[in-house]
Every structure is written in structure tokens, then in C-alpha cells.
Amino acid sequence: MTSFNRRSLLAGMAAASAMALAGTRTSRAQDTPGVTATEIKIGSTTSLSGPASGMGTIAKCSDAYFRMMNDQGGIAGRKINFIYYDDAFNPAKTVEQTRRLIESDNVAFLFSMLGTAPNSAVVKYINLNKVPHLLLTVNGDKWGDYQTYPWTMGFPPSSRSEAQIFAKYALSQKPGAKFALLYQNDDLGKDFVNGLRDVLGDRYETLVKAVSYEFTDPTIDSQIVTLRASNADVLISGVTAKFAAQAIRKVYELDWKPMHFVTSGAASASSTIIPVGPERAQGLITSVYLKDPSDPAWTDDAGMKNYLKFMAKYFSDGNPKEFLNVYAYTVTSVLRRLLEQCNGNFARESIMREANNLRNVEVPTLLPGVRVNTSPTNHRPLQQMQLQRWEGQGYIRFGNIIEGASL
Template sequence: MNTGRKLSLTIAAVAALGMVATSALADKMYGPGVTDTSIKIGNTNPYSGPAAAYSAIGKSIAAYFDKINKENGGVNGRMIEFISLDDGYSPPKTKEQTRKLVEQDNVLLVFQGLGTPTNSAVHNYMNQKKVPQLFVATGATKWGDPENYPWTMGWQPSYQTEGKLFGAYIMENVKDPKVAILYQNDDYGKDYVTGLRDYLGDKADSIIVAEESYEVTDPTINSQMIKLKDSGANVFYNVSTPKFAAQAIKKFRELNWDAVFLNNSVSNSVGAVYKPAGLDNSKGIISLQYFQDNTDPSIFDTEPYKKWKAFMTEYYPDGDLSSSFTVYGYLVAQTLEQVLKQAGDNLTRENVMKEAANLDLELDMMLPGVKIQTSPTDFFPIEAMMPIEFDGEKFVPIGKVVSVN
């Protein structure tokens, strides 16, 4: 027997196995928070404080990740470990919680942090650390700036886009419009006002007859509403979060203000806003939407609705089936799922952002004609919406899906 030949063959076989193992390892590229079996995803959400109505979004996202973990074994064989921390809609708290997620919990990315002032507080930090600040839950225009902030991306239509669409609605549907605006005194509120003014152009100063702002720490907006009504405006443009939107609706009716009521989409929720304000009080409010109205009986027999309701029943049974925020959470979680699927075994922070900027996606509960599309130079995933009116029970379409470029 030729032992020398046998030994050389054995060494060659071992070497070949080593090359295979090395190749397999090389095919897997992991960033922080990723193993062969799990992916850590961070999140901040106002489970308490003035914007606590949005807690339904965080809970819906957690429920969706629970679903894919149980039914699919996670994404590409890795379970999602979703770490969601309460920031109370307080920027200093957001800083603290985000640092914890990045520096202690060692998450791969921070996903769906909610709020313009809160995300603004960590905007520079996330980009300096080169950690994805992905699909933030705010429509501020600054989240779509890949040249200067390549680690931050929004998800919903930008507030300026929505402001322009409201401007188009006003000019097409209101004779001799005189607009009064209530807005939150931060980037979120100012973005909506900027969008409207941009659309109105040189007519803005004559059409907008009053503007009143509020702080998130204010107990009420009653005094602002009285001033706005006294301006003689025939259009009320409400740019406020759910707590204040409900107050605005009640005061609007109490003042017997005869005006077209335009409500920004972040507060366009039956469960979180219109029910607390009173369904009768909310009748006739006009808003803009980009996903299906989960309170509309006409969609109850459709497959998308049945899938969403089955998800809610199984994984978020305490959730409010009349709240649009639960649909929002369901949709944005699916968007991140797609990004992770596309990333495959290359789960570095760099590749996550690369795949987030390479989406062409249609989701079940989106309105027909609304897609999620991104590119390396376009960090605005959704740019089309449809005008709708609340009839006291459900939202009724009053126009087609439109976009403003």
C-alpha cells in the first residue's frame, strides 16, 4: 500500500474541505446584531406621553415579527429579535434609548423610530455612527437626503408632498379659499405648511389668512382654535398629532365653524382620533391616504383585508381593528422584511441600506396604484396619495390616486 500517496490525498481532501468552509464563511457577511440564527432590530416608540396613540404602530410591528418568526422561522432562517423602547415622544429620551440600542444592545439597525423631533435628535448621531435609521415614522422631507444623510430613510409620503396635494385640493374644490392653519411647532408641522405654501406659490400670502402653532407640551389648543376661527377662514388645515387633532375636531364643532376641514394623514385614524373626538363631530373631514381603509365594509371580503384581519386576530388580538395605525405597522414591517430578504446572507449595515434603496414593491393593503419604490438617489418610498372624506363611519374616496413632483 502506498501510504505516501494516501497521506497526500488525505491532506488534499482536508485542504479542500477547508476551502469549502472558508468559502461558506466568506459568503456570509454580518454586521452587529446578526448571527446565523438571529437579527437584532431596534426601535423607539412613544408608548407613553403626548403621542401615545402611536403605540399601536410599535405593537403592530412587534406582532408582525412574531408572526414571521413563528410561521416562517424568521427571515432567511434568522429570527427577528425586535427591541422596542419607550421614548415618550421626548427627544432627550430618544437620544438615551437610541444610544442604548446601538451601543449596548448592539442592534443591526434602528427601524421606525417615531416622530420628527425625536428622530431629529438622533439624526446626526446615526449617520456619524453609520447605523441605518431606517423607514422612520415621520414624513419630514429631510429623511430623503441620501447625499448628506446616507444612513437615514423615511417611508411614508413626505409632509411637503402631502402639503402640496392639499394645496391642489383646495385650489380645485374651494371657491375663493381663505385658509387657517394649526400646526405643531417643529419640523413636522413646518414641513406641512411649507408644502402648502410651495403649491400656492405667490398666492400663498393672500390665501393663508391665519396660522397658529402649539407645543407638544401644551395641555390644549382651544385658544389657537378660537383665533383661527375668528380669522374668517373657510378652510381649516389641521397639522397636529392625534391628541391635539381630537381636541381640534371637538373645538371646531363647538365653535360652529363653517369651513372645509383638512386633516393631515398622521392623524387620520378612526380609532385613535375620530372616535375620541366623536364620530358625528368628525363627519365631513377630508384627508389623504395611501393604504386601504380598514373600516370600509366594501373591502371586508377582499383577500388583503382577510389576511390583515387574520394577522390581527392571531398575533395582536388586543389591537384596535378600527385604527389605521395597525395597518401602517403591518405594512412597514413587511417592507423591512423585504429588505432583509433581499440582503440574504450579506447582513452588513452597508448592504441593508443598499437593499433599502433598491425596492419596487406592492403590498396587499396599499391602495391600487401606490407602490414602494426607492433608488440610490430617491429615499422617498411612497409618493402618491388619494383624497378621502370621513362619512361618520368610514372613509369615502373623493378623487383618484395622485402625486405631485
């Protein structure tokens, strides 16, 4: 072989090697969208305006938590770039902003997106593109459907399980009780209908007076008046925070004294009960899975102390006693654990694999005994709750930790 031919062969081999390496690098870049040697992009949509704007504090608090993580070195040497957009709780805007996050911002995955209706508008698109859609701020039972939506996972306990727990407790106190149900006309509210049906079975039609409302309705006063006329012993409000406050106020004005249950996401002491007036909420029952920073029981708790230090340093504009901020701190702590389990491999498949592999995760702001667990066939990370009742100026927990999955 001539030296020219040898040189040509070597040059060709080098070119082929370079092309193969370039192909590998391209493949790796495609496998890890939103990830560089120094950064991980995470996306979310939330409600910074509109009727659910109070819920926007969750994304703001998570953003503060990511800043704390970055100050501590980030994850595997990478800083978190958290990009979140306002959708005003409007599903059409959620579609627009989600496409922006995936197609323009090229985020690695989506985290803690707010609301059942907004997430419902994009879940098929997200799963079609195989983007992890994780630890959503939703209460719908549908978000545990790992077969239909394998790339999607909620975080809070299911509203259906919560409704079952409410109904079972009510019947334990008043066998044969008649129920009034106020529910939002969407997947969230319908979970309360289904939860009551699970418990009451064939008796549902005779024992339950159910009235719905639309999220865009200005008030639910007329619905409460209708339910009051049923003379029910138990009122279950499967509502969001704005309507929970209205329901509490109207029930009080009507001098109606049912055993009143409100879903945990709408029963915050600081954003619902205090503004409406603690005297109007006496006896109100809800469920809880987080420690309440306004509860004196946690004054000397190490986890609560760390949370309060975090709030003072990184989110001083936020209300440390707001349930939604404790929630944000907790869910972002779980995400941190998930990312640590990735061991530096932040391909979307790896992120989803670890999302399906959370085992007995303890977070210091969860109630003692409450653990986060997932698997490829379990997309319901939290299934444990405890009941609490508003008495005087605060909530008093009672009973044992209840396992929703056992219902």
C-alpha cells in the same frame, strides 16, 4: 533544511494562517453587528408613555409581525429579535435609548423609530456611525434628504406633499379661498407651511392665517378661536392625533364650517374620529394610502383578510380597525421584502443597499396602485395618496391616486 526547521516553518505558516482566519472572522463579525447564525437584532424607539403613547401600538404590532415571521422560519434561517424602548416622545430619552441600542444591544439596524423631533435628536449620530435608520414613522420632508442623511429613510408620504395636495384640491373647489393653518411648531408642522407656500407662492401672506402650538401644550382651543376669527374658507390642521381631536371638537363647538383637512397620521377613524364623535367630523378630509379595515369595500379583499387573521392570532390585544396597526403591518411587510432581498448578507452596507433598491413593491394592505419605490437618490418610499372625506359613520374615498412627486 533540517526536520526541526521544516517543523518550525510549517508551525509558523499554520500560526499565520490561523491569525489571518481569526482576523477575517473578526472583520466579518464587525461587518455584521447584531447578526449571528441564528439571529438578527433590530432596534427601535417609540412612545409607550407620554403624550403620544397611543402611537406605541405601531411598535407592538411590528413586534407581533416579527413573531409571525419567526414562526414561519425567520429570514435566511435567522430569527428576528426586535428590541424597542420607550422614549415617551422625549428627544433626550431618544438619544439615551438609541445609544443603548447601538452601543450596548449592538443591533444590526434601526427600524420604524417614531416621531420627527425624537429622530432629529439622533439622526446625525446614527449617520456618523453608518447604521441603517430605516422606514421611520415620520412625515417630515427632511427625511428624504439622502445627501445629508444617506443612512436614513422615512416611510409615510411627506407632509409637505400632503399639504400641497390639500391646497390644490381646496383651490379647485374654491378658487381664491382664504386658508387657516394650524401647525405644530416643529419640522412636521413647518412642512405644512412650506407645502402651502409651494402652491400659493406670493399669495401666501395675503391668503393664509397661520397659528402654531407646542407639542407640550395642553390644548389648542385658543389657536382655533384665533383662526375662526379670520373667517377662512379652509382649515388645514398639520397636527398629531391628540390635537386633531381637539381641533375637530372646537371647530364644531364654534359652529365653524370650513373645508377642514387633517393630516393622514392624525385622522384615524378609531382613535381620533370615533372618540371625538362622528357627528363632529362630518365633511373632514384627509389623505390615505392604506386600505381601511373598517371600510366595507375591503370586506372580501384577500390582503385585508390576511391582515385580520394576523391580528387575531398574533396581536389579539390590538384593535384590528386601528389605522396605526394597519400601518405597522404594512411597513413591517416592506421591511420583510427588504431583508429577503439581502439574500443572507446582513452587513449594514448590504442592508442599506437593498433599502435603496425597492422597486414597485406591492403590499396587500396598500391601496391599489400605490407602490413602494426607492433608490440611492430617492429616500421617499411612498409618494402616492388618495383623498377621502368623513361622511356618516366612515370615510369615503374620492378622486384618483395622486402622485406627490409630480407636484
